[in-house]
Amino acid sequence: MLPALLVMALGAVLLGAALGFAAVKFRVEGDPLTEKIDAILPQTQCGQCGYPGCKPYATAIAKGEAEINQCPPGGDEGIRKLADLLGREYKPLSAEHGVEKPKALAVIDEQRCIGCTLCIQACPVDAIVGAAKQMHTVIAAQCTGCELCVPPCPVDCIAMVPIAEDISNWKWKYPVVAIRPVATR
Amino acid sequence: MRLFNFNGGVKPEPHKKNAAGLPIAVLPAPSFLVIPLHQSIGGTPRPLVNAGDFVLKGQRIGAGDFSTAGEMSSAVHASTSGQVVAVEERCMPHPSGLSALCVIIKPDGRDQWIARQPFDYRHHSPSDTRAYLRDAGIVGLGGAVFPTHLKISSGKHSALDTLIINGAECEPFITCDDRLMRERADAVLRGIGILRELLNAKQVLIGIEDNKPEALAAMTAAVQSSNQNGMAVVAVPTRYPAGGAKQLIRVLTGIEVPHGKRATDYGVQCFNVGTAYAVYEAVALGQPLISRIVTVAGNVAAPRNYEVLIGTPMKDVMAHSQPLDDTDRLIMGGPMMGVTMPGNEVPVVKATNCILVGSPKLFPPPPPEMPCIRCGECAKACPANLQPFELYWFSRAKIFGKAQEYHLFDCIECGCCAYVCPSNIPLVDYYRFAKSEIWAHEREKESADEARERYEFRQLREAREQQEKAARLAAKTAASRAAALAHVAESHPATNANQSAAEVSESASAATAPDQAAAPTPAELIAAALARARVQATEAKNTTAPTAAQQAEIDAIEARRAEIRAQAQPHLPPDD
Numbered sequence: 001m002l003p004a005l006l007v008m009a010l011g012a013v014l015l016g017a018a019l020g021f022a023a024v025k026f027r028v029e030g031d032p033l034t035e036k037i038d039a040i041l042p043q044t045q046c047g048q049c050g051y052p053g054c055k056p057y058a059t060a061i062a063k064g065e066a067e068i069n070q071c072p073p074g075g076d077e078g079i080r081k082l083a084d085l086l087g088r089e090y091k092p093l094s095a096e097h098g099v100e101k102p103k104a105l106a107v108i109d110e111q112r113c114i115g116c117t118l119c120i121q122a123c124p125v126d127a128i129v130g131a132a133k134q135m136h137t138v139i140a141a142q143c144t145g146c147e148l149c150v151p152p153c154p155v156d157c158i159a160m161v162p163i164a165e166d167i168s169n170w171k172w173k174y175p176v177v178a179i180r181p182v183a184t185r
Numbered sequence: 186m187r188l189f190n191f192n193g194g195v196k197p198e199p200h201k202k203n204a205a206g207l208p209i210a211v212l213p214a215p216s217f218l219v220i221p222l223h224q225s226i227g228g229t230p231r232p233l234v235n236a237g238d239f240v241l242k243g244q245r246i247g248a249g250d251f252s253t254a255g256e257m258s259s260a261v262h263a264s265t266s267g268q269v270v271a272v273e274e275r276c277m278p279h280p281s282g283l284s285a286l287c288v289i290i291k292p293d294g295r296d297q298w299i300a301r302q303p304f305d306y307r308h309h310s311p312s313d314t315r316a317y318l319r320d321a322g323i324v325g326l327g328g329a330v331f332p333t334h335l336k337i338s339s340g341k342h343s344a345l346d347t348l349i350i351n352g353a354e355c356e357p358f359i360t361c362d363d364r365l366m367r368e369r370a371d372a373v374l375r376g377i378g379i380l381r382e383l384l385n386a387k388q389v390l391i392g393i394e395d396n397k398p399e400a401l402a403a404m405t406a407a408v409q410s411s412n413q414n415g416m417a418v419v420a421v422p423t424r425y426p427a428g429g430a431k432q433l434i435r436v437l438t439g440i441e442v443p444h445g446k447r448a449t450d451y452g453v454q455c456f457n458v459g460t461a462y463a464v465y466e467a468v469a470l471g472q473p474l475i476s477r478i479v480t481v482a483g484n485v486a487a488p489r490n491y492e493v494l495i496g497t498p499m500k501d502v503m504a505h506s507q508p509l510d511d512t513d514r515l516i517m518g519g520p521m522m523g524v525t526m527p528g529n530e531v532p533v534v535k536a537t538n539c540i541l542v543g544s545p546k547l548f549p550p551p552p553p554e555m556p557c558i559r560c561g562e563c564a565k566a567c568p569a570n571l572q573p574f575e576l577y578w579f580s581r582a583k584i585f586g587k588a589q590e591y592h593l594f595d596c597i598e599c600g601c602c603a604y605v606c607p608s609n610i611p612l613v614d615y616y617r618f619a620k621s622e623i624w625a626h627e628r629e630k631e632s633a634d635e636a637r638e639r640y641e642f643r644q645l646r647e648a649r650e651q652q653e654k655a656a657r658l659a660a661k662t663a664a665s666r667a668a669a670l671a672h673v674a675e676s677h678p679a680t681n682a683n684q685s686a687a688e689v690s691e692s693a694s695a696a697t698a699p700d701q702a703a704a705p706t707p708a709e710l711i712a713a714a715l716a717r718a719r720v721q722a723t724e725a726k727n728t729t730a731p732t733a734a735q736q737a738e739i740d741a742i743e744a745r746r747a748e749i750r751a752q753a754q755p756h757l758p759p760d761d
Contacts, residue, residue, distance in 0.1 A: 043633040045640045053640060125639040144636045167223065169628070170281040171621040175614040 034062045040081045044073040045124035046146035048098045053124060067091065072098035073145070104160040105143045106150070110135050112157035119149035119158060186419060189439040191432045193566040194424040195601045197357050197521065199396060204480050204488035205360040209368055211492045212502065214265045214292040219275050219532040220496035221287045222247040225324040226331050227257030232288060238269045243299040243473050245320065246288045259332040260322040264475040264494035267292040278499070278517050278534055282527030290496070301471035306383060311337075314383060321467040322474040322535075326459030327351060327428070328518060330536045333460055337383045346452030347438055348386035350377055350461060352393040352400065353421060353428035356519030359539040361478040362458050364490045366393070366400035370407035373458050376465030378413065380456055388415040390437045391458075394427055395420040425521065426599040430455045432568050444595055459538075479533055481506040483516075483542035493533045499540055500529040508542045516541040520548065521600040555608035563602035563612065569595050573602035577612050580619035585626070588619050596620075673709045676716065 037058040044054070049070035051057040060066035061082070068082040069091040076093065083090040093100060108119070108128075115133040120126075127143045130136030138149075138158075150158050163169070223229040230247035234240060240263040249258030267290045274284035306314045315334040323333040354362040366373060381389055391408070393401050405418045421427050421436050431442055433455060440451050448454055459477065466472045475495055482488040485506035493502050499515060516523040517537055525543075533540075563573035571592055579588035596616050603612040705713075731739065 038637070042629075043636040043640065045636065053644075054637070055641075124643060125636050126643050127639070141632075142635065142639065144632075165281075165283065167277060167279055167281060167283050167285050168229075169625065170279075170283055171625055172280075172614070172617040174618050175611050 031059070031062055034058045036085060037061050037082065040074070040078060040085065041071060042073045042078065042144075044144040044146045046073060046144070046148060047124075048072050050097065061086070067094065069094045070097045072100050073103075075100040102162045104145045104147075104162045105140055106138045106145065106147070107159050107161045108136055108138055109157040109159065110137065112155050114155055116154055118152040118154065122148045122152045124148060186417065187439075188419070188421065189436050191427075191435045191568050192570050193564075193568045193601055194426060194432075195566055195604050196423070197425055197604065199423075200357045200482065201360050201363070201396070204358070204482045204490055205363050205397075207487075207489045209364050209478055209490045209492050210505070212494070212497065212505065214267075214294070214296065214494055215497045215501040216291070217270070217498070218264055218267075218290040218292065218494060218496035219287045219498060220246065220261060220264065220290065221275070221277055221285055221532060221534055222261055223277075223285055224261060224322075224330060224495075224535045225259040226329070227259065229286065230258050230261055232272045232286065234263075234269045234272065234288060236269055236271045239293075240266060240269060240290060241297050241299045242266045243301070243475055245322075245473070248320070257332065257335070258319075259324050259334070260320050260473070261288075262322055262473040262475050262495075263288075263290055264496050265290070265292045266295055266297040276527055276531055278526055278531040278537065280524040280527075287496075287532070298472075303471050304468045306379065306468055311383070318464070318467060320473075323460065323463050323467055324474070324535050325457055326463060326477055326535065326538070327430075327457035328522070328536055328538055330534075333456070333464065336454060336456070337380070345384045345386040345449070345454055346388070347454075348377075348381055348384055348389045349434060349437055349453060349455040350389065350391040350458055351428060351430065351433050351455055352391055352397075352404070352458040353433055354397070355394060355423070355425045355428035356521055356539075357425075358482040358488075358541055359480050359519050360482075361480045361490050361538050363397050363400050365462060365478055366397075366458055367403045369462060370403040371411075372465050373462045374404070374407045374411055374413075375469060376461035376463070377416075377456075378411070379464055379468050380461060381413075381416075384454060386454070389413070389417070391416070391418045392421045392427075392433050392437050393418065394423045396423040425601065426568055426597070429568065429597050429599060431597070444592055474535065477533070477535060477537070479537055480539040481542070482539065484509045484512050484544040484547050485542050493537075495535060496532045498530050498532055499526065499537075502533060502540060503529065503542060506542075509544065511544040511546060512542050513545055514543040514548075516543055521604070522598060551611065552609045554610050557608055557610060560607060562605045562607060566601040566605045568599060568601060569597055571596055573612055576619075577610065577615050580615040583619075583622070585619055585623050589623065593619055593623070669710055669713050670705050672713045672717075673705045676713065 034055075035058075038055055041054040041058055047053065049057045049066070051060055051066070057066060057071065061068060068086065068088055069079050071078055072093060074082075079093065080090055082088070106128075113130075113135050115130060115135060117130065117132050117136070119136060120128045120130060124146060125142060125144055127139045128136055128149060129139060145160065147160055150160065222232060228249055230249045232247055234244075234246045240246060242263060242265045244263045245260050246263050246269075247261035249260070270289045270291050272286065272288050275287040275289070276282060277285045277287075279285075304314075304317050306317075309317070315337060318334040318337070319332065324330040325333060325336075352362050352366055354360070377389060377391070380386075391404055393404065395401070401418060401420055408416050408418055419437060421433070426432055427436060430448070434448055434453050435441055438453060440448075440453055442448050442451060442453075463474045463477075467474065476492055477495065478490055479493045479502060480488070480490050481503060485503070485508050487506045489506055491502060491505065499517075503515070515526040515529055515531075516539075517526055518524060518539055518541070520541060523539070523541055557574060557577065559574060561574065563577075564571070567573055569592075573596075575591045576588055576593055576596065579585070579591065580593070585593075593616060598613050598616060600613050603610065606612060
């Protein structure tokens with residue numbers, strides 16, 4: 001009786017120690033689910049979801065505090081991906097958070113810019129360069145199209161210009177079968 | 186010599202006889218040249234000329250920003266002398282029909298060259314030679330227009346085992362390389378010699394399909410008369426797509442370049458014969474790439490090869506071959522891999538090896554697409570050893586990850602699968618669709634990753650700035666508190682606050698060593714502040730009663746400032 005108890009106790013201690021060691025040694029930094037959700041989000045950092053950026057929104061989704069249909073730039077495709085990842089039901093984009101728009105870039109009308117730096121402070125990805133009382137401009141390659149710079153501008157010199165299709169971003173279309181009238185007898 | 190085999194392939198009707206029978210005709214400059222700036226893989230070069238400028242033949246009109254990403258790009262040159270009429274967007278020879286920046290030149294008819302200097306590559310470093318070829322605009326003329334200077338980047342560091350020269354020209358209708366080899370074999374061979382020296386290649390194999398006996402004979406004769414060792418002209422069996430780089434490497438050396446590797450990793454490099462000719466012209470004659478040989482074939486009365494200036498509108502080239510009345514489209518390239526052009530105004534570019542004129546009779550509309558019956562014919566025909574039916578299902582269902590797992594990007598879009606498909610499925614269209622969707626996704630992902638990084642950096646920076654501000658504030662508070670403390674400690678014995686100014690300033694300057702032991706009460710701090718204020722109020726200010734000399738000085742300064750302000754207007758805001 002006693003040896004059996006001792007063997008079981010020893011086994012429990014050993015396994016416990018192994019598990020404890022593994023928990024410390026292979027500890028996962030951060031929340032892997034948040035990272036996965038963040039990877040799906042478009043990183044526009046626009047705050048339309050009601051959170052101050054994509055990462056906070058991802059954290060809120062991971063905690064179950066936010067719905068998956070609050071991201072207009074991610075659009076329908078983003079919601080489907082999130083639904084797939086989280087095993088939740090697909091929902092159409094929530095209207096109160098905005099509508100899906102084609103991707104656009106902010107363009108500053110440099111003639112009208114007075115150099116107030118308010119847009120620079122608003123830009124979440126530091127894509128606007130300029131200095132006080134100097135003209136500002138948007139670095140097109142880094143603009144996410146979040147529109148956060150538009151409301152602070154006191155002279156309304158920032159416009160959102162949709163990205164035009166050119167040779168470098170043109171895509172082959174999905175092949176469609178041409179519908180032909182059947183020859184009548 | 187032992188030849189190897191690649192999987193699959195097809196044998197379409199060659200249609201080469203007519204155009205191959207006539208010598209190359211050199212076309213004169215058209216009334217306007219439209220030279221696109223983007224003609225090779227890589228970034229778009231920026232224009233170096235403006236409307237109104239006069240340019241000479243061979244003058245550089247577009248160059249990449251070579252300091253940054255422009256290394257992937259190649260220069261563009263004026264094809265003849267004349268005046269730049271405009272630098273504007275024009276319709277490109279691209280299936281999209283979209284426009285891109287072009288330099289439009291009105292030729293002056295004098296055809297005046299720039300000063301041409303041969304380039305002595307033997308006395309230059311490999312990097313200088315690469316820069317020279319880049320500035321001469323040399324790109325692969327087989328159709329892929331990959332910049333040549335990037336392909337000789339192995340330089341003289343590591344010896345190349347085999348240099349393969351691609352003269353297979355497997356696509357139906359196209360005969361430009363055939364004619365080039367027949368008529369200019371010596372020049373091609375000298376270009377090959379230059380490439381061989383640059384790459385330090387041990388042996389050279391010139392692969393030509395065995396349906397071109399004249400080209401084989403001409404090249405063999407040239408090789409024999411040149412007395413080069415380790416150089417052989419090899420007749421390869423005629424089978425499409427033997428002219429694909431990977432397929433030709435396989436046939437000649439037996440090496441199968443795996444997914445994700447480059448041919449140079451296996452000691453092999455492949456160039457087109459047209460590229461070798463362009464290298465000869467650039468290095469030995471000092472002429473940049475401004476013309477190429479173009480086959481005009483298909484629905485024309487007189488199919489023929491022409492030496493065409495880059496930028497000549499296709500309709501001007503076509504006109505020499507007299508297109509028939511039922512012509513309904515233009516195809517750039519051959520019937521297997523070519524793309525339909527958006528119109529006949531588009532210019533000939535470096536990638537244009539053939540202008541194939543189509544008609545409903547010659548290329549009837551494809552029969553309706555039927556469901557895939559899983560017969561496996563496409564897999565038997567695929568020269569890249571892929572499973573086209575799997576790629577088709579995944580592309581059609583837009584499951585792009587799976588399509589990539591089945592190595593979609595190893596597909597060379599040769600069209601063999603669609604050619605043999607009994608259900609007439611336009612398979613290549615699906616692959617092209619899937620590829621461009623995947624590229625778009627990747628671009629989006631890249632920009633999202635960059636945005637995330639920049640956003641996180643901004644968060645970090647803001648946190649750091651806040652911390653620094655808080656620290657500065659804390660330090661300032663501590664310093665003033667210490668100063669007050671020291672002052673209180675000193676003035677405390679004398680309860681009477683009536684102190685001389687000298688005493689106060691002394692105590693303030695001595696306040697650097699704070700007395701931590703005696704914590705001042707709020708009442709003491711207030712008393713100290715009051716004392717300081719009183720002293721400041723009684724201090725004589727230098728503005729209250731200036732002497733006559735001081736007043737004169739002030740007036741002089743004011744006058745100078747007024748003058749400066751008048752000069753600076755309207756750049757400066759008014760002084761307040």
